Each structure stands twice: as C-alpha cells, then as structure tokens.
Amino acid sequence: MMIKIEQEDNSLTKGLQQFFKRLLESEEIDALFLPVRLKDSFSIMPSLVTDPAQIEAAVPLSPSFPLNSGRMVSRLSYKESGRKTAVLLRPCEIRAFIELIKLKQGSRQELILIGIDCPKALSLSDYAAYMEKDPLDDDAYIQKVFSANEETLNGFNFSSACNTCENPFPVNTDMNILLQGVDFSDGMIVESGSEAGRNILESLNMSEASMPEKREEIMAQIKEVNSKANEAMVEDITEKTDSILKLNAFFDRCINCYNCRNMCPVCYCKECVFNTDVFYHQPVQYHQWAEKKGLVKLPTDTVFYHLTRLAHISHACVGCGQCSNACPSDINVFEVFKSVAQTTQAAFGYSPGIDENEPPPLSVFNEREFEDIVGIK
Amino acid sequence: MAIGKTLVAGAGLSGIRSALDLAETGYKVLLIDQSDHIGGLLCQLDNQFPTSKCGYCRMLPMFDRDRSSQHCLRKGLFHENIEILLSTQLMSVEGEPGDLKVTLKQNPSLIDPSLCTGCGECERVCSVFVDDPFNEGLTKRKAVYLPSPQSFSNAYTIDYTACTRCGECEKICPTGAIKFIDQDREKFKILVVDDEKIVRDSMKEWLKEEGFSVATADSGQKALELMDDRLFNMMLTDIKMPGMDGVELLAKAKEKNEDLCVIMMTAYAAVDSAVDAMKQGALDYLTKPFDPDVLISMALKVYHEFEIAEARVEQVDALILAGGTQFYKPELGKNPYGYGVLPGVVTGMEFERLISGTGLGKGKLIHPKTGKPVRKIAWFQCVGSRDVQADAGFCSSVCCMISIKEAILAKEKYGQDLETTLFYMDMRTIGKSFDEYRLKAQEENQVRFVRARIHSLDEDLKKKDGSLLARYVDLQGNIHEDDFDLVVLATGQRPAKQMTELAVKNDIGINPWGFIETTPFSIIKTSRAGILSGGSLSGLKDISDSVTCASAAALGACKIMHEAGKQPIDAHAIDMDDLTILARENPRILTVLCSCDKDLSQTLDLEKLKLDLDRIPENQSVEIMDKFCTDEGWKTLADMIQKTNPNRLILGACLPCIQKQRVKELSKESGLHSSLVETLDIISILKQYPDSQIPKTTQRIERELKALISKARFKNPVPGERLESNQNALVIGGGIAGITAALSIADCGYHVDLVEKDDAIGGNLLWMDKTVDNLDIQAYLDEKVKELESHNQVTIHKKTKTESTAQNPGEFLTFLKKDGEPDETILHGVTLLATGGSQAPLMKDNEDPQQKELTQKEFEMGVQDHKIDPEKLETVVMIQCSGTRDEKRNYCSRVCCIRALKNALFLKDKNSDIQVYILYRDMMSYGFYEEYYTEAKNRGVIFFQYDSANKPLTQIQEDKVLVKTRDLLLDMPVEIEADCVIHATGILPDLPAELADQYGADLDTFHFFKEADSKFRPVDSMNYRVFSCGLSLKPCTIEEAVASAEAAAIRAVRILSHERLVSGKMVADTRTATCSMCEMCVDTCPYGARFVDSLEEKIVIDPAACQGCGVCAAVCPSGSAVLEGLDRRLMLDVIDMALL
C-alpha cells in the first residue's frame, strides 16, 4: 500500500519528522534509528531515538554520510533486545545490513527496515568544508538533489560511490520512502514492502497515495547515467592498477592503519587476521627479504592486506564508498574495490545485499563450477 | 579375550570394502589376492558414472584415518589392522565359524622387495616382451615389471611364466635383490597323450628342451598303464581320441592321482568339451594347433606352482570370499564379431584402457589399423550375456550402464561430434538414477540408441579402410547396414574361475552358472557356515551393489566373531606421546638426502646447499646417505638420528620411499613424532633437470628444502583428538530393512532402539506372500520379528514417531513421540534411516467400480484374501512402467518386472489355460532373474513391448477391461479383452525431508536418501553417523534390502565399537576468541563436522567427522577456523621460502 506524507509548515523535512513521530508514537514501534543533527553542531549522526520529542532534530535526508549504518544496525540486532526498532537506512546501508544478516551478525526479527531513495553524499572532508561555506538548508537540499541527478553540490563533488551507484533505490525493506519522480508540492510517498510494513502503515491511518507516473522513467535515467559513470571509473582504475607494479604504486601511501577495514560495513570479523601473529614476522624474515632485493619497505604486507580484503569480501562489497572516506592517505580504495567486486560478483552470479536467503558464494559447494578456471572437468 | 580375525580372499573393490569395514571396527583382517596388486578391476578403470570420475578413495576410513593410508586405493592400501598378501591363493578351508583353518599358497617373488630399489635396471636388460594384462594385452611389457602404473610400491616383480631365466637381470641388479631359485626341472614329470605321432613327438621335443622329463602315450589306455608305473606331475591330453577320449582319461587319471594337473588339448571347435573337462577338474586347455610358447608357458606355470609355492596355514574366525567375476572372453565362444580377428573390435575393458590416460593411446583414440582418429563407435550389448549359445541364460546386469558411460565418456573426451551408437535388446537401467543417465546420454550427448541385436560383424571390404560393417534389422523389419571405425563389445560376466574351483573343492554351493549360491533372502551367506560371499561373486553387481554386498559380508563376519566371543581392538588404546614437552622445545631439524645409488655431487652443488641451509637457525645439519629403501640404508638413517638427536626430520628420497607407511615406521623406530617428519621426492625433481644444470638444479632443491624447513620449524605436534562416542543405535523404520539393521547391530553386541510408526513390525513384507523363487515371505518375516522381539539388545518402540533431534559431537539426542504414552528422550551414536517406501498409487482415468484395474500389490492381496480367483480368470494383462519412468518419476523401480514375472508364473501355475500378456518398455529381468523371463515365455506368457510415446490405453467395459496397444513388430494395433489389468506403478520412497534434515542427511531428486557417494559409499550420508537402507535408500528386492541393511549396520558398528573415536591428525578447530560466529564454516563443512553450541555461543567441532579438508579455514576471513598444524603463518612462511 502507499500513503502520503504531507509537507508540514511547507517543509518536507518537517513532514518527514511528523511521519516518524507518528511512527514512534504508534504501538508498533519502541525505538527509531535515523540520522539526527547533534546539538549545537552540524554533525548529523545515526541515533537511536525513543523520545518522540527528539525527532525534531532528525535529518532523514542530507549529504552527510559519516559511516555506513548497516554496521550499527547489526549491533542493535545481533541478539534479541525484546524491542521493536524501526531503522531508516540508505540503500547501500540496507545492502550492507542484509549481508551482515547472512553472516549471522544481525537479524531482521525485531526490526522494521525503512528504505529511502538515496540523497547522495559528500565525502567526510568535503561535507565539513561545504558546511563551513554556504550550505543549503535541509529542505532546499532535498529539492535540489531530487530535482536533477547532478555530480556536484556547490562546487563539491558528490562522493564517487554515489555518482557511480547503479542501485540508489531501496529494495527488500518493510517500507520505502519514495522521493524520485514525486511531486513534492503534493508531499512524499511511503510504500509498504512487506506484510509487517503494510500493517504499520495501515495503523497510522494516513491518506493513501498512488505511484507517481514519472518515477520509473527517472529511476531508469539515473541508473543509466550512473552506470556510464561507473564504466568510466572501472576503465580508469583498471588502467591504473593492471599490473602488480601499478598496483604497488597505487597503494604506496598505505600505512596499514586499517581504517578502511574498520569502516567497511561487511568486514565483520571480531578480530582481523592482520592483527594476529600471522603478520607478526620473525626478525630474520625481514632480513631475508631485504637480502633478496637489497631493500624492503616497511610496513610490509600493505598490498597483501588489500588483496586479502578483496579476497575475503569483494563478493559482498555493497559499494558505499566508506573505505575511501576513511583513508588518511587519500587512497581511492573504493574505486579498486568496486571494480574488483563487480568481477567477483559477476563470476559467482551473486548480488550482495538483496536477498538474505541468497547464500554467500563460498558457503556453497558445487562439484562442477568454474571448470575453465580450475581446469578440472 | 582374543581379537577377532577374518580372511578376505580377493583384494578388489569388494575385498577392500569388507577388509576396511572390519579393520575400522577394530578386527584384524588378512586380505589376500592372487594377483600382484590390490584394487582389482577398478585399477584399470579411470572413470565411473554418473560423475565420469573415479571415487575409489571415498572408501578410505574417515575417522582414525591415520591408522591407514590416505591415498588412492589404486596406489595401494595400508591399515594397521590389515595384513595384505599378494600373489596368494586360498587353497582350502576347514572348520567351523569362529575357528576356521585356511590354507594359503603364496608365490614368492624372485625379487626381494626389501632389497629392490626400483632402479629399473632389470627391466632395461630384460629381453622378453609379453602382453601387458593391465592394458588388456593392448601393450607389451617386459617379463620383469612394476605391477601397476599407479602403484606406490617400487619393488619389481618377475612374471614367472614369461621369464626365460636368461639371468641378465640377476647379473645387473645392483643390490642383489634378484635370485633365481635353483631349478630341478627334471624331477617334474609330464605325460603327453595324443593319438597322433607328430603331435606327441613335437611336444616331447619342446618340453624336453625346457628341461622337463617327458613320457608319451598314444591312447588313454596306454597313459593309464604308464601312470601305474610312475607318478606324473602333469598330463597333457588330446580330447578326441579313438577309444577312450580325453575327458574319460581325465576322470580315470584323477582317480589314480588326485593332484595331477591335467591340460586338455583340442581342435578349434571342441572348446566346449574342453570347458566341460575343466568343470571336471582339468586345469586349463590348449587349442590346436598351438604355439610352442603357449605350451611352454603353461607348463612353466604349473611347474612354478608345483615347485615353489609354499602353503601357509592360518587360523581365522570367518572367511569372506571376494574373488569377483571375470569378463566373458568372446574369442572362446562362437565369436561372431570377430574379436581378436577384425581390427577395431575391442571389449569394453579394452576400450577403457584405450581411452585411459595411463593406457595405450595415452588418452588419444586412434584406429588400431589405419592410425586415423576414430569417428564412429558402436557398442554391442549382451556379448556373452542373455545368450544361451554362450552358456549364459542370465543378464550380466551392469553392461548397459557401463556402455552408456563409455559412450558419454568418449563424447566428453573426444568431442561431441564423435558418433556413438549403442545396440541393445533391453536397456536395463535398473537403478534409481540410471534412467536419468540414459536420457542424458540420449539428449545431452546425442548417443544413438538402437534396439537391435547385431548378428555378426565384417570388415568393409569395399572401403578397405578398416571400417566395420554391422547389419541389423529395425523393428519394422527394414535391414540396415552401418559402418563403424570401432566396435566395443559389452562383454558379460563370468564367475572367477579360481573361486568356482575353490567352492567346488570346499563344499560351498554354486549355482548352475558357477557363481556362489547364497541362502534364501541373503546375498552373502554361502551354504557353509562361517563363509561369506562379498561383492559380485554371488551374482553380477555394479560398484554400489558390490560395495553394499561387501559391507554386508563384513557384517556377517563381525557377527560370527562376536558370537565366537572375539573382540575388536580397542581403538583408543594407542600410546599418547608426550607432545607438550616437544612443543616447548626449540626445533632441531635434521635434513637427510638419499642419493639413490647416484653421486649427488654430479647433479647438485652440495657445498652451496649445505651452506645456505645452515644459515637457517633451526636447521642442524644436512646429510647425504644412500639407499634408504634397503635394510642397510634404513640402519644408516637410524644411526644418524641417534647421533644428532633431532626433533624434526626432513627426508629427501624417491616417491615410494617417502610414502607414508615407511615414514610412519621410521618415526616409530626412531622416536621422532610422525607429524614432524617432512618428506620430499627429490629423485623425481632431479629427473627433470639435465646433469649440466647444476646451479639451476641446486636452486630448485634448495627452495624445496627451505620450504620444508619452514614448515617443520613452525609445526607443532598435534595429537589426534579423542571423541567420546555414544555406543547405542537408533533405527527408524520397522520394515525388513529396519528389522535386519537392528538385529545385525544387536547381534554385534550394541543396543538398538527401533522406532516404527505403525503398530505392526514388518512394513511391506506384511502384504507379500512368496518371492519369485517361491520363498515363503511370511515365514521369514515371522522368524525375524520373533528374533527381534526376544533380543535383549533391542528396544522396540511401536506407534512412535521421532519428533526432533539435536546432534552434538559424538551423539544424537532424539525425542520420541509415542501414541498414548509419555514421550521419551534417547541418546544414540548412530542413526539408521530405514523408513521404507511404498507402491505408488495407480493413476486411474477410468471409473472402475469393480476394481478391474489393480496395482501389483492390490492384485497380490486380492489373491491372498480370495477376492481374486485365478481359476476364474481367462485373460490377464500386466502393464509395466505405469506412471513411472516418465517425466514425473523418471526412475526405474527395479522390482516391478520381476514381480510381474512372478505373478504371471503364479497365474500359470494356478490355471494353465489363463492367457497372460505383459506390456513392457524394457524388461528389467537383470541378473539371474532373466531365467524367470525365459520361463515365463516358455509357459506361454506373451510379451508386448511398447514405447513411452505410445502407452497402452485401458477402457472399462461391462465386466472386462479393453486394453489397446500396438504390436511393434507386426506393426498393427492390438486389443485385448482382459478380466483384469495389473499395473506396475513403481516404488515411492517414504523418507520425509524434515526427518532426513534433522539428522543432516539429504534427499535426492526423487526423494530417496542421497548417498554420500552413490558408488563407493552407497549407504552412508555425508553425516558420518547417519545411514540408510532398504526402500528409503533405493528401489530394491527383499534380498537387496536385507543386504543394504546389513551394510548400513556394519557402517554403524564400525563407529559403535569405539568408546572414543580418534580423529585424524589433521583436523579443524575454532579460535573462539576471534570468532565472529558468522557460521559460514558450519554451512560450508561438507561433512557436518561443525556445530553451533548455542549455550556456550561458540562453534564446536566433531573431530572424528572432520576430514581436514580445510574448507572452513578457507571460508573464514578472520582465521578463526583453522586446521591444526597448518596455520596461516606456517603457510605464508613456506610460500616465502619457496619464493626466495
């Protein structure tokens, strides 16, 4: 079913806040998880809200994307809490969370997943700079970002993850807030995506809406544009990394801070193998390496680290771009990951983050697969 | 208490299965084979259907596997509980079960294996070439040879009969391993009897030249007179002689001297009488005219047995005969396909060798005459089967599937444009997945199936390109002539000659065809107590049935041993090494290279090697030694270890030397922990480099050694883990399979809970009266149920269902839901799913108030309840494959054709005037059931074949059923007014998916139990504690159900006999501290060895189930799933070293 969210005081944001408030006040929901502007700050951080009054600070749509909230939702749900939480997530956050569900790091059981058409994002540093300069107010941003698919905002590039995203629309949720192709003068639309979502929407007693005519067309356009951008990016990054030497050069600034890993929503290990004694080499080892080539750069194992991460999770990469965001050396980690991930995912015919019942490729054994690669018939 | 011991005679597929089952249970096994290698026929076969792969190794032990070898069974087998004797024959058996005296005759090799280094010098100088039986005579080998190309053993063998004793090998052997025994052939007396002087004289001359004493006689009478004077060792006699013929002479001569070896001589056509003579005790025969070489080799063979074979007498508790079968030899019959005469005519086995990677063409398929690639191949079925002219009134059961496999294989190997045609009479796809496989061949691989029998084969003389012309007639009567490059004869099976002889000599019953006869409802019990028949000896079986039967035989032996009060060896009573101390010590590595009788400094820069390796702190020293494989070399190494006291050893030697068993022995003797000995086949590596490339070779060897040193220094000794294992069994299902399984386990001394959902025990047998061979089923069932009910080790739960289950390492916990009683919880170590199956219901389109259309079951029950009176019936039609073998249920239920034959014969017995028509697609009267097909025909039952596209139609008329079908031969419609129509609707399995799932078992496409491997582990599931038998496993007859139950029972007993199970050394574990509990490893583990312990929130492992495959370690990103002893640091270090 579909319902309509009217503007409140001529404000889309306030309309949305009103909707979430009703949701939180309803008996169905105990808590709400969504981006909230912190007091006396321009920082917008994901927050767990239980007091309806606090909803006034919620900013559901903004260019701020400090971290992939899929990770946070996993913390809220990996065990039972006895409470029902509605969570508002960007499409790439939903995908990340679905991947984590597969890995038993989260559960949908006590959650209502609310998806939203992606409002794009700036990188962490760009967001800070943008906010310093002359930021748009919340409503103006919504109007702008959903009126045209632009690559920049006030001279700042949107994150390349957003510009190359082929799936900026939520799927497999309990309900979705639709913005693309919607005539805002008539409010916004919420569409139910599951039985549970439908029941909640019905209990809210709001007026029904219908699917905006132009939505499909606009979605297709956006996908096409982003897809082209993606192709160009892949081509570019492939050219930059298509030999081990080039790859070494690409990652030569890497300092093994592991920030990218820490911010990666699908890198779910409690303790990474790179933190174990596997990479705590014997002193003689460094010498042997040095003796062989006459020089060895430290820290060692930097490219190996990235390759290992690619091997471990490239099939699950949801393309959120937080790895690049986190890199203090400004390495474009995301672009490499996304490029490799596309190949990996295509090879296994795997779509991460879509269906929690689709098993991760490595947990499935087929006697006959990749015969041309493994050379065994 | 004494430890039980069983002799298994025959070390092919089934012998190995029986031996391993018993050995794993903990009994001692003496495994013998008359050939020079183990593995039997399968050594020559690379691929089996349906995977087109081999899976022989899947029979290897899964827990406590370090007691056994863990490599390809074609390469050899070791198990601590199995003693293997090759070139050994069982001569006789005396005594009672539990106390059998067996006499063995072993042909000692002329080569001392403890001295032979496998250098191959003897082979090089040998000038005798003989047909290599391993390649079915398609290639030649020398008289001194390595027994099989895959074998690990490096000891050469001498073919005694082919060897000319030239002595060259003895001279050249560097270790003095070859010693010819002093010969005294003059003492060996041969009598030649023939009415023709030329024959007598020339034979005398030939044999004398070989040094034998020869006397001649021109008639049987004269021969007997001579025998009064002297004792002869061997007699060669003509069959056709005036007066007393050879066969009569044979009988009379044997009366005089029972041990006399008699060889018959006969002209081409009288081979039949020669074969008859062999049944009467002749050893062999020669076809006249014959090559002197053939005569000499035969004489030498007999002489060899006479002179040097030693008898060895052993005491065992039980005997399993597993001598297998032999293939029919087309050249000995009428040979209409010109086998051996026409180029391009080969047997199935030869074809397998032709296309084998280790075979003749090294994988290429070339026409033997023209040398051109083969493009058109035909398979002829029933060569020496279903052919009374070839003394085979039976079907060989397996050839249809073998041929389909070969056709698919040929297509897969040589391209889909290869033309393959299969000529057959009935396509006997008698297993649950066989029909599917046939369809795959037909549709995916475009194999052409032609229902026709080829009468004979000629070379196409017009084309003169070696192509073969086959003439056949299609169903419509049109004559076709097709030409082929290659024709493969699907040769049938024959009993193994030695086994038949052994049986006859030892009062073991055989059937008219010479196969071992088994007792009613059993395919393992012979007529003599204590002697069991495994594998295909009692009739023709494919791999899975052979394996099942072999396991069943092992169960039989196990029961005998238990009843005789013998015990299995306690598996966990092995010494625990003090590993903790070892783990704390710093690594001290000794590196030893065996030079294998060569000067290593010619190929390696030893100085540099030593210098480089010495820079690794943990490496103590590098030593060079010679001939590790000889006793002397062995001692040198032991001394070295004594002197340097290393705690880790790296051994570079040849492949056979570094095979596990030898290293294991070394560890035992030297006190070095076996998991800390690393080996490298340096000889193979050195062979890859020319002598001139010393730096390159040195670098390669150095890298390899460094990698091993890395491995050794990071490796910690790992003990095999011990798992407490529950020793009770749960059997679900109270049909004959469940009953048999429960009784079998209980008879071996373990407690069984048997759960049956109904209130009566017996399952399908409850409605059955007689078998096709007229055995009383009810009497059998009564006996079994009584036995079960009175057994103190069995608890029967009737009207009970299993509700849910949980599995922990070592045990299951199952809740039993009982009708009208409180629920019960039982703990058990193994689960047997024997939930059975039922006859599929009849899909009726017709209104049939009078029940004129019946299923087979309804008919049989109707007769038993006197609702159907055979005497009142005039015409009965039986429709086979009714609603089965089509899109919906595309499998053959195996038993319906036999049941139809039984019912037809029953009706004919009751009322000889009754007309019975059987409408069939392929008559599945496999094996000896073929005789009932013939009998039914003899009794006037009329058979109509129909194809799946034109199924027979029925129409209910007043008190008749009108059956409409088509006579395909006469090409005309047929209408039969029948009093009743009996439909063969096939079998449906009754194994609920939830139930199977609870125990970690899977179902196949048709909802039968899915075997871990349909060929090599036919009753196991991937969960090593769960088994299935009877109809829930696959469609089967009663005997087959019983056999599968016995097989499942021994597979279970194998686990139950151990209080604690010992794992392999290489097992997985979880580092709980770093584990994120994503459970990927649990889902991924193919053996079900990983469980989530939800109370403790961690992943636990059943170390006995774990096979150390490492999939869990691969799937775990954090490195929390690990293989003990093979952690990442070690692996990275090894790689690093290898790259340095």
Place this chain on the structure above:
Amino acid sequence: MGQANNKGYLEQTETIKTMIQTCIQCGTCTASCPNIEFMDITPRHMWRLLLMDHVDALFLSKSFIMCSSCYYCTLRCPRGLELTNAMSLLKQTASKLKLKQFQRSSLFYKAFLDSVKKHGRVKEIEFMTHFFISMKNPMIPFGFAPLGLKLMLKGKVRPEFPSGGSGKLTALFKKVAELEE
C-alpha cells in the same frame, strides 16, 4: 481365410511354437538371413505371428519356403533356438496340409523321396520326371531345360545308375509313416 481357422493348423504348429517360445524378438535371425529380400515377411515377424497364434497369416506368406537351410539364424540366435529346424517343420506342415501355394516345392521334395524310396539312392532323371508329371504343368520343365541339357551333355545325368544300391527302403519308409501317425 477359409482354411485360416482350421484347428488343424494350430495342432500342427503347436510344436513349432514351443520351439520358438522363448524368442525375445531381437531380430538376429532376420538380419542374418541371406534370402530376406525374397521374403514377404521377416523371420522375426513369422515367429511373432506364430507366438500370437496368427497361423493363418503365417501360411499366407511364403517366407519359410525361401529358407535355404544355411543355418546362420540357428548359429546366431542368442536364445539357442533351432530356427532352421523350425523352418523345416513349417515346410512339413505346409506339405501335410497340402496348401496350394506350397505345392511346387512340396512336390519337388516328394518326387525326390519317392526316388530314394525306390532305389535307395537318387535317380536324378527319374525324380525330375516325376516332379514334372506331378506338377501337371508342361511349361515347367523348360525352366530346368538348359541345366538338364548341360548335365546330359556332360554325361552326368544318365538313365541308369553306375553302381548297385537296390536299397530296401520301402520298409523303412513304411515304418516311419507308422510311427509318425
């Protein structure tokens, strides 16, 4: 098919049917037969007809008289059936039933045996004459003429026998007839 339902057929053919009862219709006999081109129905077809008691159709066909006793079918039959003998028995039956379509070959054989009965050995000229007379068709001898002529010229067929052989076979023939009644 007046004669077709004659029960005499069935009695006569019952023995032959028993001989081929275990036929599995593999077609080996048919593919083996050198005379198959001249048969209206194939041997396999014949056995099937026999098995199904369609004896009428069987005797409408002349296939079995085309059998030249080469014994290939007997040699090759996987069921070991004596098919050539079955063919002969069919010929005998046809002869006994005096079926018109088989008259010609039947009379040929009868003439032959008459000659044997009388002389112990075959007097070739005599039995041919007998045969032609029995056929009562004057045109037929011409069919044989060229060969007959050739043989005469070579002195191979002579009015009198070279050697003795005044066999006393009449008694044997009589006894056989008695026993076969």
Place this chain on the structure above:
Amino acid sequence: MKYLYYPGCSLEGTSLEYDISTKILLEAVDVQLEEIEDWTCCGATAAESQSHLLSYVLPARNLALAEKMNSERQILVPCSACYLNLKKVEEVIKKDKDLLGKINAVLAEEDLVLKGDVIVKHLLDVLSNDVDIEKIKEISQNKMSGLVIAPYYGCQCLRPFTVFDDPEDPHSMDELIRATGAQPFEWDMGAQCCGASNTSTKPEAGMALVGRILKSAKGADAILTVCPMCQMNLESSQKKISHKEGIDLEIPVLFLPQFLGLAMGKTQNDVRLDLNLSDTGKLIKARV
C-alpha cells in the same frame, strides 16, 4: 590313415568328378578309403521337409551300416549336405535317447542297430587337420603360384555344427591353397549361402545369392568348393547371371580335391575337369 567312405548320391551322378578327384587326392597323401557297403541316400533337404523322423532314419541307416563294418570309426564324407545329415544324427542321439529308440525301432526293419560310436568327418576337416600338409607342399612344388583362389565353404560343412572351422569366418582352406603356391583370395563370401535348392525351386532367389558370390569373386582366378550343391549352383548359371547382370561373371569353379590334384601333378583327365560345367580352361591357361 584310413576312413570309411560315404560318397552320397551326388558323387555318383552330377558330381562324379568330386568322387574321382577325392579318391585320387587321398591316395596321393596316403589316406585309404573303405566305402560303406550298401549305403543309401541321406535324405538330403527333402526328407526334412516331409517327415521329421525320416530325416533322421535315412542318415542313421548309413551310420548303422558303418558301425556294422567294424573297422574304422571315422567316416569321411565329401558332400556337405550328406555330412550335415549324418553329423546331425551323430550329435542328436548323444542327447536325445528317445529319438535314438525311435530310429532303432525303424532300423530294426533291416536288422540294423545304431549305437552312436562313429565320428562323421567332412573331407575338408580331414584335409586341413588330419592330412600332413607338408606332403602336399612337397609334391606340388608351388605349382599353382601366381594364382589367386577363392575358397568357398558354403553352409552345411560349417553350420550348425561347428567342428573344424569358424562358422562365421572359415579359413581352413587357406593353408591348403597356400600349400600349392597359390594365394587365398580375401573375401567375405566364403561362408555365405549359395541358395541351395532354391536355385531349382525358387530360381530368382537362388540366382540372386549365386550372383552375389560370383560378383565378390571378381579378381580371383577360380573358386573352390567342397559341396556338390554349391558346385552345381556356382557353375551352372554363370552365363545366365552374367547376362542378367550385364557383366562377365564367368569363373572356373573346381572342387577342392580337383584343384589340389592338379597342383600335385595329376592331369586334367585324372581329376575329370571335362565334367565341370564352368570354363576351367581359363584356370589352366592362367597356370601356364
């Protein structure tokens, strides 16, 4: 070596040359023959198609006569049809004692008894297995070298009783042909049917078979036979079939002993080549 001899009717009539050449040849290789006294017709194919019992009684009478002679136990038979009929009795009575009883009941009319202890051998069996082939080689001195000779076996010496050769792919004549210096012709017609009595009763069918054989023999210098029926069929209609097929199919056809006799220095007259219906002149010319 000595055998009882059963010539059979044809060898007294249409195949006189077979009888004469057989005797001459065997004499040359030291084989003696003793003709069965008072032998009668074996029944040929006629008896079989008229009466089951008669087809056994007629040959049985001759076996009984042979047994009565109480000398040799092996009967040599050159005619394949006779051979088969006699062999049939020898084989069948081993198993069918009922039949033996019936046969003896009939034979009693002539005071004959059949016991079944004689062995029936075909001439070709004797020549290829019993006779010392070296002798033939020795005498013939490769006289026939250069010739290619097609061995034709026909049916009844090979089937249904397989005694001395492969019933599908016979080769027993090969060595004999080679012993004369000639080469055996490679063909697959040696064991095929000549049409037997079909050539008289159903000429179109019979001729077809003969035609097939003659066509396959193209390239050979002559065909050798071991059966009067085959000989007659292959010889008698060569012109007619050549005419019908439109190709020259004429080829000399000789009885095996005729050919061996010639090879061993006997004259054309000795082996009575004049009695052959085919043009044997060709062969004689080819040899010269």
